[in-house]
Amino acid sequence: MSSTRVQVTGIGFVTPLGCTSVSFDDALFNGHSAVRARTLGIEGLDPIELAVAACDFDAAAVRSSSRLPLDRGTAMALAAARDAAAQAGLGAGSVDPERLGIFWGSGLAGAGSFDDTTRVLYGQQRRMRPTTVLTVMPNAAAAELALHFSAQGAVIAYACACASSAVAIGEAMRAIRGGWIDAAIVGGHEAMLTPGVMASWHAMRVTAPPPPGAPASACRPFSGDRAGFALGEGAAALVLESAAHAKARGAVSASSLFLAGYATNCDATHITSPDTAGQVRAMRAALRDAGIEAAQIGHVNAHGTATIAGDAAEAASIREVFGNATPVSATKAIHGHVLGGGGAIELVAALRTLARGMLPPTANLRVPDAAFDLDLVRGEAREARNLRHVLSNSFAFGGTNAVLIAGR
């Protein structure tokens, strides 16, 4: 535990649940799913029915500093970060550029842009955009944010699949605690709803089919009849600052929210199969980092992908760390699996949970898996006065686990 408190002074996002806290809260606390059915038609293949959660977002309306075309995910990142910086009042002159960092995560980064450009290359037009490399490279968003906010400190892109943005946020917290930077714009994105990328996910057999007539219920975390996840897209950004920095520029009153703890580790057991022991180690390490006991966590925002193996491993790891009295929710049911951006969007959900003193329900969860001995929040949101700490899990392909603890 460090004596430097890391404040959250700004939050911005582009999600399937909208781009404002009003629309986000409405969906989050009422369990309204943004998942819809989409038919993927690729010439020569049978149509593929998918459940996806897309954002109502016009990427073309977002301009880059360099006037070059942006990857859709980078455009989302920029829009989210602008909102976060505006909320934090982080303008020119409010932070030393050399003490401002960008810590950004994405799992597949520019895969969507690569899919789009190569479809043209191999199609009738047979040409390649000159800016393909710049839109596809994994640090495209981090670089664009650095340009936009004149960030001259550490500007780093993290790629660890579903844990990418949670790791980015946690590593930024460490950099601020360590005194390497004063402030950072952090978070992550994913924009992967292009034909080739969606077909890639479908080929893994981990995506849920949209139930006929009820596509919004495709993703059912911790349910006995869960069948996988819905692909999502979006971005979320936070402004993190040392409490001293925020106070010095008068931003501390804007937010009582802070990051209390973080840990990351790796299962090192299997490329996809989750490992309960690795998850337990990660959650306990995050609790030690925050300097609190498991009983002080008032709510767990689970990774909750709604895959058979994923939910079983996580139900067991949460049970082992917390027992069965700590309420648990999984919000992927409503915003889909946003992969590298998921950790950041779910941390926003955790921060809204703290700010409102209300626990979101796990949508689509009618009958929990009988094997899970957990207090799963379902049906309606639950009031939680005196909520002080919430924990958010992100567990990735590749074995990386990341656990963030937020406080107020």
Add this chain to the structure above:
Amino acid sequence: MPSYSSSSPVFNSIATILVKQFDVARDTIAPGAALSELGLDSLSLMEFVFAVEDAFHLRLPEDRLDPREAGITLGHLCEAIEAQIDCKLDSPMAAQA
């Protein structure tokens, strides 16, 4: 050098692309303006030519028009577009879309 008309539909289309997609000030856009004088870097110029190709549904041969070459003007670009439109016997009106 023959001067290209600033009232042609082709010129107006590329002027709109420059203003809307590349933030070029309208008063700097004239048929005699060199591509290299629009304030765009080399990558942006190539993306601009891509955007023009997309708008007119055609390909501009690189041997005819390398946007990085000094002295190439917007008027030259318009002439190259019109030459390609003339080559496209199938649906010339599609170019106005």
